[in-house]
Amino acid sequence: MALGLEASLGDSVLTTKLDAVINWGRQYSLWPFVYGTACCAIEFMSAAASQLDISRWGAEVVRFSPRQADLLLVCGTISYKQAPVLKQIYEQMPEPKWVVAMGACASSGGIYDNYCTVQGIDTVIPVDVYISGCPPRPEAVLDALMKIQDQIKGETVLKDRHKDFKGILD
Amino acid sequence: MNTTALEVLQAAFPDACCTTSVEAVVLTVQPAQLEPTLARLKNDPALNFGLLLDVTAVDYLEYPVQQEARFYVVYTLRNWEKNMLVQVRTPVVDPETGIPSATPLWSSANWGEREAYDQYGINFQGHPDLRRILNHWQFQGHPLRKDYNILQGQVCYESDSLEKEIKAQLARNGIGQSLMEDINTEIMYLNLGPSHPATHGAIRILTALDGETILANVNEIGYLHRGFEKTAENRTYNQVIPLTDRLNYCSALMNNIAYAKAVESWLGIEITERAKFMRVILSEFFRVQDHLVCIAANLVDMGGLTNYWYLYNEKEASYDFISRLTGARLTSSFTRVGGMYRDFYEGWEADMEKQLQDIEKGTTDSLKLVLKNRIVHDRTQNVCVMPADRALSYGYTGPCLRASGVPFDLRKDNPYYYYDTFDFTIPLGSKGDIYDRVMIRYEEIFQSISIIRQAMKRIPKGPVTVSDNNVTLPAKAEVHKNIEGLASHFKLVFEGVQVPAGEWYDSFEAANGELGFHFVSDGSGRPYKCKVRPPCFYMMSGFHEMVEGEMIADAVINLGSINIIGGELDR
Numbered sequence: 001m002a003l004g005l006e007a008s009l010g011d012s013v014l015t016t017k018l019d020a021v022i023n024w025g026r027q028y029s030l031w032p033f034v035y036g037t038a039c040c041a042i043e044f045m046s047a048a049a050s051q052l053d054i055s056r057w058g059a060e061v062v063r064f065s066p067r068q069a070d071l072l073l074v075c076g077t078i079s080y081k082q083a084p085v086l087k088q089i090y091e092q093m094p095e096p097k098w099v100v101a102m103g104a105c106a107s108s109g110g111i112y113d114n115y116c117t118v119q120g121i122d123t124v125i126p127v128d129v130y131i132s133g134c135p136p137r138p139e140a141v142l143d144a145l146m147k148i149q150d151q152i153k154g155e156t157v158l159k160d161r162h163k164d165f166k167g168i169l170d
Numbered sequence: 171m172n173t174t175a176l177e178v179l180q181a182a183f184p185d186a187c188c189t190t191s192v193e194a195v196v197l198t199v200q201p202a203q204l205e206p207t208l209a210r211l212k213n214d215p216a217l218n219f220g221l222l223l224d225v226t227a228v229d230y231l232e233y234p235v236q237q238e239a240r241f242y243v244v245y246t247l248r249n250w251e252k253n254m255l256v257q258v259r260t261p262v263v264d265p266e267t268g269i270p271s272a273t274p275l276w277s278s279a280n281w282g283e284r285e286a287y288d289q290y291g292i293n294f295q296g297h298p299d300l301r302r303i304l305n306h307w308q309f310q311g312h313p314l315r316k317d318y319n320i321l322q323g324q325v326c327y328e329s330d331s332l333e334k335e336i337k338a339q340l341a342r343n344g345i346g347q348s349l350m351e352d353i354n355t356e357i358m359y360l361n362l363g364p365s366h367p368a369t370h371g372a373i374r375i376l377t378a379l380d381g382e383t384i385l386a387n388v389n390e391i392g393y394l395h396r397g398f399e400k401t402a403e404n405r406t407y408n409q410v411i412p413l414t415d416r417l418n419y420c421s422a423l424m425n426n427i428a429y430a431k432a433v434e435s436w437l438g439i440e441i442t443e444r445a446k447f448m449r450v451i452l453s454e455f456f457r458v459q460d461h462l463v464c465i466a467a468n469l470v471d472m473g474g475l476t477n478y479w480y481l482y483n484e485k486e487a488s489y490d491f492i493s494r495l496t497g498a499r500l501t502s503s504f505t506r507v508g509g510m511y512r513d514f515y516e517g518w519e520a521d522m523e524k525q526l527q528d529i530e531k532g533t534t535d536s537l538k539l540v541l542k543n544r545i546v547h548d549r550t551q552n553v554c555v556m557p558a559d560r561a562l563s564y565g566y567t568g569p570c571l572r573a574s575g576v577p578f579d580l581r582k583d584n585p586y587y588y589y590d591t592f593d594f595t596i597p598l599g600s601k602g603d604i605y606d607r608v609m610i611r612y613e614e615i616f617q618s619i620s621i622i623r624q625a626m627k628r629i630p631k632g633p634v635t636v637s638d639n640n641v642t643l644p645a646k647a648e649v650h651k652n653i654e655g656l657a658s659h660f661k662l663v664f665e666g667v668q669v670p671a672g673e674w675y676d677s678f679e680a681a682n683g684e685l686g687f688h689f690v691s692d693g694s695g696r697p698y699k700c701k702v703r704p705p706c707f708y709m710m711s712g713f714h715e716m717v718e719g720e721m722i723a724d725a726v727i728n729l730g731s732i733n734i735i736g737g738e739l740d741r
Contacts, residue, residue, distance in 0.1 A: 035365055036371070037365075037371060037372045037393070037394055037736060038371070038372075038394055038396075038416070038419065038736055038737055039416055039419035039422075039500060039501065039737065041371070042419060042420065042463070042500060043499070043500060045482070046486055046489065049479070049482050049483070049486055050479060050482075050483060050486075051483070051486050064365075064366065064367040076372075076394070077394060077396050079392075079393060079394060079395055079396065080306060080323060080324060080325055080326045081305065081306035081326050081329075081392055081393050081395065082364060082372060082393045082394075083325070083326060084326060084327060084328055084329055085329060085364055085365060085393075086365075089365060105396075111401075111412065111413065111416075112396045112397060112401065113321070113401075114320050114321065114323075114396070114397035114400055114401050115313050115318070115319075115320055115321065115322050115323050115324070115397055115400065116304075116305065116313070116323065116395050116396060116397045117323075117396055117397065118323075119323075134501060135419075135500055135501065137499065168325055169325070169327060
């Protein structure tokens with residue numbers, strides 16, 4: 001039985017909250033930008049290939065232009081030489097956007113605790129989900145994707161995310 | 171030890187100090203003698219060291235034995251026809267004055283010397299383009315110097331524009347502003363990477379285009395420089411093995427094997443028979459994996475996505491098999507100095523045979539789509555040709571050198587682990603174009619499968635590690651029950667395998683070519699220096715010669731065909 005506005009408009013109209021409908025759309029059509037630099041990118045390829053098939057989560061439209069993507073997957077080590085490039089790509093992506101740090105290197109620098117490796121990409125750009133492993137199994141990429149989807153479900157379109165983030169390059 | 175090489179070199183240089191170290195003859199010369207010595211080594215037909223494998227430097231600041239100078243530069247050269255290896259060492263009294271450059275003799279010296287300059291701050295007089303290569307342009311100091319703190323990171327705020335370099339390259343190719351005005355056109359600058367689907371990793375390719383034709387090309391690497399060599403100096407020998415996994419991550423185990431073999435060669439350890447055959451089987455299996463990924467990605471660049479599924483599905487199934495075999499899919503760290511980590515599981519032979527059959531099927535299916543495909547032929551034949559003499563000058567090894575028609579393969583020319591007793595052939599190209607590079611990889615897959623089958627027939631039973639407790643961990647029962655076992659376990663874990671002081675170079679035929687390790691040991695359990703000779707690095711240094719004059723789309727598939735792997739390229 002329809003209630004409120006729906007009751008007076010008949011069977012042809014459904015009402016919902018703006019957040020719910022927009023987030024539903026965003027959740028199941030994430031377009032990833034794969035920032036693949038190292039070993040983790042090989043495991044991402046496996047996540048995208050036929051056995052695991054990332055398209056079951058609606059995220060198979062891999063874009064290599066940041067302007068067409070809303071999910072930044074950082075697969076691999078980010079060196080200081082690369083950090084400005086990563087930041088530029090993040091800034092080129094339109095809002096709303098989400099970031100996954102795939103693997104130990106992107107999350108924390110991993111085994112490379114030295115002069116050239118950024119100790120976690122969250123010192124450069126804001127990160128939503130971290131995946132552990134060196135490299136993580138491809139299933140872990142799918143797990144991260146589902147975590148992002150859950151997160152999107154609880155967000156509101158009215159609020160800007162990560163507005164006051166300050167990294168080492170800001 | 172190679173006694174003929176020593177005799178030949180002693181006869182050629184009676185005044186120089188000649189010693190041997192593993193397979194190499196080591197010549198120590200003064201900087202004034204460096205240029206004539208190198209020139210003679212290359213140009214004398216009796217010596218004919220046509221391949222400059224690597225250039226590196228050593229900083230003896232903290233070395234226990236006082237040396238003549240703080241810095242030495244080491245050139246590693248090979249005569250590939252006669253299997254002779256020589257290392258020329260020269261002291262550098264003042265790094266800022268430096269030593270004369272070897273760039274007039276070998277093109278590979280260009281990037282090799284740039285790396286020595288970047289990491290050690292040694293000047294090379296007469297070098298055409300001496301600037302940083304692995305570290306970013308805003309970096310201060312030289313990280314591999316012993317007085318540079320490993321944790322001292324330096325933030326890079328902006329990427330290098332490379333404007334000066336591309337203009338210089340245009341000028342070298344004889345294209346000036348007036349020429350462009352005469353033909354009423356403008357040069358278009360197009361930048362690919364470091365994050366671009368065609369770069370297969372983080373490499374930056376800057377091109378100057380006339381229409382779609384590449385007039386000049388400059389490449390920037392180092393985006394994946396992760397400080398392998400500095401980190402290795404702070405680890406025990408066995409702790410370096412996980413780092414080697416991440417060099418060429420498409421064939422991680424081959425790096426493990428190459429590294430363990432290099433350390434064992436200096437320790438004089440003869441690993442067990444079973445371990446030798448396990449290493450042959452694993453390295454050939456990973457060669458197949460590496461080639462599958464390389465060809466699959468290369469054909470995607472050409473637009474042939476179907477091939478990708480045929481080849482990648484087999485790779486994916488192989489990874490599941492590898493994780494059963496070694497415990498991990500990608501980065502297995504399966505070797506130890508002195509043998510292997512574990513034996514294979516019961517019944518691995520049947521699974522391996524099944525996997526090999528599947529790979530044969532996938533590869534044959536993919537070949538059917540490629541072999542008589544007009545589009546593939548038109549796009550790859552006579553495109554981005556690398557003639558044999560130029561390939562040698564740039565220090566090419568592996569499938570890319572063999573594509574140019576040079577029959578050099580360490581498995582045949584300097585065999586280890588009974589490779590001389592296996593029945594296999596080395597496929598050779600005739601032109602050195604992209605077609606040859608792709609087809610050689612297809613054929614090497616079949617050859618490697620044949621080697622694996624032969625090795626599976628011959629593999630004996632037995633232990634997989636040597637039983638020397640100074641090198642490999644004692645059995646757990648020993649550790650728990652008696653004090654000697656406990657003590658040697660403790661010493662090995664905390665102090666590492668004690669390696670006698672000295673310097674040596676050892677090499678291995680990896681999927682991409684000659685993978686070498688140059689070590690300096692101070693007698694402790696940690697390498698004083700550990701330099702990798704990565705095959706990709708020198709292939710990338712010749713990239714501009716292959717693509718200049720070709721179309722921009724050819725540059726993309728050419729990059730795929732030389733199989734650049736960032737981890738190995740930038741270390």
